[in-house]
Amino acid sequence: MSDRDTVLAAIRANKKALPADRPKAEPLPVPARGQVEGAKRRDLFIRMAQAASASVEVLTSPEEVPEAVANYLVAQNLPARLVLASDPAIANLPWHDYPMIAHRIGAATVQDHAALTVAFAGIAETGTLALLSGAETPTTLNFLPEHALVLVTTDDLCGTYEELWLRLRAATDNGAYWPRTVNLITGPSRSADIEQQLLLGAHGPIKLHILLLDLDA
Amino acid sequence: MESTADRFVDNAHRALADETLQQAMGHVRVNFIEKRRLAVEALPEFEALRQAGRNMRDRVLADLDKHLLAFEAKVLEQGGQVHWCVDAEAARNKILEICREAGARRVTKGKTMIGEEIGINEFLAAHDIEPVETDLGEYIIQLRHEAPSHLVAPAVHVTQKQVEETFRQVHRDLDAKRDLSEPRSLLSEARTKLRQKFVTADVGITGANFLVAETGSSVIVTNEGNGDLTQTLPRVHIALASIDKVVPTLDDLTVLLRLLARSATGQEMSVYTTLSTGPRREEDHDGPGAYHVILLDNGRSKMLGTPKQDLLRCIRCAACLNHCPVYQAVGGHAYGWVYAGPIGAALTPALIGLDHAADLPNASTLCGRCEAVCPMQIPLPDILRYWREEEFKNGAAKPGRASQSIRRGLRLWAFLARHPRLYRFATGIGRRILAGRAGRAGRLDKVPLAEGWTVNRDLPAPSKRGFHALYRKEYRG
Numbered sequence: 001m002s003d004r005d006t007v008l009a010a011i012r013a014n015k016k017a018l019p020a021d022r023p024k025a026e027p028l029p030v031p032a033r034g035q036v037e038g039a040k041r042r043d044l045f046i047r048m049a050q051a052a053s054a055s056v057e058v059l060t061s062p063e064e065v066p067e068a069v070a071n072y073l074v075a076q077n078l079p080a081r082l083v084l085a086s087d088p089a090i091a092n093l094p095w096h097d098y099p100m101i102a103h104r105i106g107a108a109t110v111q112d113h114a115a116l117t118v119a120f121a122g123i124a125e126t127g128t129l130a131l132l133s134g135a136e137t138p139t140t141l142n143f144l145p146e147h148a149l150v151l152v153t154t155d156d157l158c159g160t161y162e163e164l165w166l167r168l169r170a171a172t173d174n175g176a177y178w179p180r181t182v183n184l185i186t187g188p189s190r191s192a193d194i195e196q197q198l199l200l201g202a203h204g205p206i207k208l209h210i211l212l213l214d215l216d217a
Numbered sequence: 218m219e220s221t222a223d224r225f226v227d228n229a230h231r232a233l234a235d236e237t238l239q240q241a242m243g244h245v246r247v248n249f250i251e252k253r254r255l256a257v258e259a260l261p262e263f264e265a266l267r268q269a270g271r272n273m274r275d276r277v278l279a280d281l282d283k284h285l286l287a288f289e290a291k292v293l294e295q296g297g298q299v300h301w302c303v304d305a306e307a308a309r310n311k312i313l314e315i316c317r318e319a320g321a322r323r324v325t326k327g328k329t330m331i332g333e334e335i336g337i338n339e340f341l342a343a344h345d346i347e348p349v350e351t352d353l354g355e356y357i358i359q360l361r362h363e364a365p366s367h368l369v370a371p372a373v374h375v376t377q378k379q380v381e382e383t384f385r386q387v388h389r390d391l392d393a394k395r396d397l398s399e400p401r402s403l404l405s406e407a408r409t410k411l412r413q414k415f416v417t418a419d420v421g422i423t424g425a426n427f428l429v430a431e432t433g434s435s436v437i438v439t440n441e442g443n444g445d446l447t448q449t450l451p452r453v454h455i456a457l458a459s460i461d462k463v464v465p466t467l468d469d470l471t472v473l474l475r476l477l478a479r480s481a482t483g484q485e486m487s488v489y490t491t492l493s494t495g496p497r498r499e500e501d502h503d504g505p506g507a508y509h510v511i512l513l514d515n516g517r518s519k520m521l522g523t524p525k526q527d528l529l530r531c532i533r534c535a536a537c538l539n540h541c542p543v544y545q546a547v548g549g550h551a552y553g554w555v556y557a558g559p560i561g562a563a564l565t566p567a568l569i570g571l572d573h574a575a576d577l578p579n580a581s582t583l584c585g586r587c588e589a590v591c592p593m594q595i596p597l598p599d600i601l602r603y604w605r606e607e608e609f610k611n612g613a614a615k616p617g618r619a620s621q622s623i624r625r626g627l628r629l630w631a632f633l634a635r636h637p638r639l640y641r642f643a644t645g646i647g648r649r650i651l652a653g654r655a656g657r658a659g660r661l662d663k664v665p666l667a668e669g670w671t672v673n674r675d676l677p678a679p680s681k682r683g684f685h686a687l688y689r690k691e692y693r694g
């Protein structure tokens with residue numbers, strides 16, 4: 001018998017039906033906190049992301065993105081250089097107006113200090129970003145550079161995780177085009193493995209800077 | 218991993234006398250508990266989620282074969298592979314086979330308890346494949362040739378000074394005079410060292426906190442980002458999971474995610490929760506070219522339908538360790554195998570046999586805090602009691618066991634209890650001696666015939682007059 005058959009046979013021989021008083025199915029609790037809309041949802045997202053040590057900058061038009069990026073690099077005392085996702089929401093921005101920023105489009109390498117990519121969604125409940133792998137949004141952009149800059153629009157903010165899954169199922173033809181990687185990212189990387197002292201910037205980014213595009217503002 | 222679970226008593230004695238360990242364990246007693254409390258208080262639905270999570274896990278276990286097959290079908294559909302393994306040896310061989318097919322010489326590893334359970338590092342190293350732990354805590358203990366002592370914080374028993382000593386010893390290529398006095402500099406050094414390993418690894422091995430049948434995904438939950446570099450950069454990704462990790466849908470997953478980080482570290486969400494599904498797509502610029510899931514049984518299917526089944530609900534948050542007075546005192550290594558604390562005391566006998574872990578169920582005061590904080594409401598004290606009864610049944614046939622001396626003591630007590638005059642006489646003498654010795658302090662730091670017990674504890678002194686004497690005086694005049 002193969003290991004597969006052995007394991008399945010053992011499970012079938014030993015498994016026990018649920019006690020009669022247990023529900024066969026039941027609605028799962030969804031925290032009330034995330035069930036908000038509009039400005040409340042935006043404010044919750046900002047508050048929770050900041051509580052997780054991300055920084056959030058609200059912009060009102062896509063054209064403001066290159067300038068915000070340039071200012072960020074200066075403020076962090078970084079070389080004016082970054083790698084960009086090829087997603088049109090980023091690649092089509094007026095980068096030519098900022099010739100001092102040397103940018104490259106594609107996946108990240110260990111030499112990259114800063115990257116800008118775009119999130120599929122944000123989840124207000126916990127201030128989390130949902131990023132999908134794909135030709136236009138390589139996963140390495142989320143992890144290799146020390147500074148991860150992520151663009152997300154208020155239209156793409158979900159209140160709860162349940163809402164995120166609904167949108168993701170809809171966007172992937174009910175899972176038929178499911179991406180290799182779904183990253184749920186809440187703040188910059190950290191470790192408390194040395195005597196429980198919390199340090200930001202372990203193997204992933206030291207800083208997570210969220211550019212929140214609010215077209216209604 | 219080799220077990221010393223059959224030597225808990227000796228292990229615990231050593232741990233209590235180890236001043237460095239005691240210093241390190243102080244952080245557990247404070248940090249984890251307070252952070253969890255605040256996070257739980259900030260989510261009014263926490264108790265409802267516990268209930269829903271428990272029920273959902275029980276529903277899955279009642280139909281485990283169905284959910285595993287659904288998961289397998291989705292993984293295959295997404296271009297991945299699933300390898301069912303009955304035991305540790307089968308899993309090790311399968312992993313080696315995959316590594317050899319990939320021509321692997323170096324393997325990076327995310328944190329995986331299943332990896333510890335099957336002893337994958339030693340096995341790969343013995344076959345000339347270099348395993349590199351990349352979680353900071355795991356990296357530290359790999360360099361120190363130690364086992365993890367905590368489910369979430371594997372190096373919680375190591376002090377900062379010891380980390381510095383280890384790094385100086387191992388990172389010999391770096392300037393001997395470099396400043397490593399700050400935790401930040403230790404972290405940076407590890408980050409730099411491991412970056413070189415990440416980009417040169419051929420295979421990445423991670424654990425899996427959960428498997429999602431709906432999408433055929435393995436899920437890891439981490440804070441450092443090492444797990445993601447491990448499963449993104451090498452050519453091959455192997456996810457190690459036991460059969461109890463499967464959940465039906467993304468919404469079911471969400472219930473457990475809402476419980477896990479809050480119970481483990483007091484975070485709303487861990488920094489990185491990642492769903493991996495199949496290998497990289499044709500158009501992707503990064504990600505592994507092959508994706509394998511090792512589905513390990515190793516004794517778990519035998520737990521179904523028994524009093525131990527509830528242990529299969531565990532999500533490895535370590536809240537039971539953090540809140541356990543015994544774990545806090547002796548740390549994780551005393552438990553002698555992979556899983557420490559109350560969950561370890563209850564699970565280890567089921568996985569390696571009660572004969573090899575007979576003392577573990579006694580490593581508990583049955584105070585019940587573990588069950589009270591368990592997000593999956595696992596009745597840990599009941600299961601420990603079950604094991605004690607099993608061990609008592611076994612012990613009759615096996616002289617020399619701890620249960621033998623317990624048995625003698627109980628027999629003596631039972632004799633006295635059936636002879637009230639003798640009982641009062643004997644306890645009266647004992648009481649007078651102890652009360653006299655304690656003097657005004659009311660506490661005893663040494664008790665005749667029980668020195669072992671009082672090495673690490675004080676005994677509250679008995680009052681000079683016992684209950685019977687007081688009762689006679691008050692109610693019978």
